[in-house]
Amino acid sequence: MIVGVLKEIKTEENRVSMTPAGVEVLVAHGHTVLVEALAGVGSGFSNESYRGGGAEIVATPAEIFARSDMVMHVKEPQPSEYGMIREGQIVFTYFHFAASLELTRAMLATGAVAIAYETITDLDNSLPLLTPMSEVAGRMAAQEAAKYSERAQGGRGILLGGVPGVAPATVLVLGGGVVGTHAAQMLCGLGAKVYLLEASLPRLRHLSEVMPKNCFPLMSSPAAVRDLLREADVVIGAVLLRGAKAPKLVTREMLKTMKKGTVLIDVAIDQGGCFETSRPTTHKEPTYEVEGILHYCVANMPGAVPLTSTVALTNATLPFAVAIAAGEWREVARTNPGIKSGINMALGRITYQGVAEAFGMEYTPVDRLLISIP
Numbered sequence: 001m002i003v004g005v006l007k008e009i010k011t012e013e014n015r016v017s018m019t020p021a022g023v024e025v026l027v028a029h030g031h032t033v034l035v036e037a038l039a040g041v042g043s044g045f046s047n048e049s050y051r052g053g054g055a056e057i058v059a060t061p062a063e064i065f066a067r068s069d070m071v072m073h074v075k076e077p078q079p080s081e082y083g084m085i086r087e088g089q090i091v092f093t094y095f096h097f098a099a100s101l102e103l104t105r106a107m108l109a110t111g112a113v114a115i116a117y118e119t120i121t122d123l124d125n126s127l128p129l130l131t132p133m134s135e136v137a138g139r140m141a142a143q144e145a146a147k148y149s150e151r152a153q154g155g156r157g158i159l160l161g162g163v164p165g166v167a168p169a170t171v172l173v174l175g176g177g178v179v180g181t182h183a184a185q186m187l188c189g190l191g192a193k194v195y196l197l198e199a200s201l202p203r204l205r206h207l208s209e210v211m212p213k214n215c216f217p218l219m220s221s222p223a224a225v226r227d228l229l230r231e232a233d234v235v236i237g238a239v240l241l242r243g244a245k246a247p248k249l250v251t252r253e254m255l256k257t258m259k260k261g262t263v264l265i266d267v268a269i270d271q272g273g274c275f276e277t278s279r280p281t282t283h284k285e286p287t288y289e290v291e292g293i294l295h296y297c298v299a300n301m302p303g304a305v306p307l308t309s310t311v312a313l314t315n316a317t318l319p320f321a322v323a324i325a326a327g328e329w330r331e332v333a334r335t336n337p338g339i340k341s342g343i344n345m346a347l348g349r350i351t352y353q354g355v356a357e358a359f360g361m362e363y364t365p366v367d368r369l370l371i372s373i374p
Helices: 020-028 047-052 060-069 102-110 129-149 178-189 201-210 220-229 268-270 306-325 331-333 352-357
Strands: 003-005 032-036 056-058 070-072 090-093 113-116 171-175 195-196 215-219 234-239 261-267 286-291 293-296 343-346
Touching: 003 056, 003 060, 020 032, 020 047, 020 306, 032 060, 047 056, 056 060, 070 306, 070 331, 102 343, 102 352, 113 261, 129 178, 129 234, 129 261, 129 268, 129 293, 129 306, 171 178, 171 220, 178 195, 178 215, 178 234, 195 201, 195 220, 234 268, 306 331, 331 343
Parallel strands: 003 032, 003 070, 032 056, 070 090, 090 113, 171 195, 171 234, 195 215, 234 261, 261 293
Antiparallel strands: 113 343, 286 293
16 A cells, blocks of 8 residues: 655644654555655654655655555644545544534545544554543643643643642643543642542542542532632643544633633643633644633644654554555455544545534444445
């Protein structure tokens, strides 16, 4: 198969979908790898390092799309790329379709096979390609919480860990998954008092056993959210519904009950955000204020630490890229349930239920598109 690695063009996105070491593995499996010129420069990888791995350096994204059977991105295709995507071409990246009707319609119109990193599953039903970036985003959320709690950044002017004689900050983390637990661990390490809300009782039992003593895992409920918002100096939204829109757990009215200068960090913004007042921001302009509450809603948080993120992402995606490239996509999907779960749309049809439900569109189970293979 010919695999194309594209340069990211989303605002301030410095990651790349494959390291030179990953390219070398794909080439060793007999595949041709095309890498767009300067694709890896933001992550510290030169054109020469990709050539050393066996890649062919290609000057333009148009040539990548024209020649490749599968193209790889980190972020979703941008409007300037829609017209270059071919029917039946595999596009392998983070899509987060449920957050964008425009993207969903555009990709449907291409007739491409959209395999989403965020819905591929492993044997234990975990999300192996979402996990590494969730780990990065969770840890970054703690760093950003500390930064934007400073008065000069618009926060309350509070040190998260306090000092002897001064109480630490109170942090509310919504969601006890990968993002939430990594954020809570980092925040606890800084000395903050952390409330971690989670809706699964078995997960709460686990968190109660493994989290630090200054972390308090609690059952999530609307009442618990309302009560703890009044105490919080920082709120981190870390809620995930696989392939679907994030629920709105904090309304605009609730903001009025909070301390002025409280920092809201919406890590769920890629899936539409879990605060009613959230809207995507960038690393260049990361924050805005509503009702005196500072919002941080950067949609590609791991892009700020691209070297760490790119290596972590390649570690996770490479085995799946090798598996997808090994055969015709329908044959691969029939034998690999994890990859099949990543197919969000194919041949002009939505094949992931959460995406269809987000926009009230027709859903076609992917198995219906596989039965034509003998």
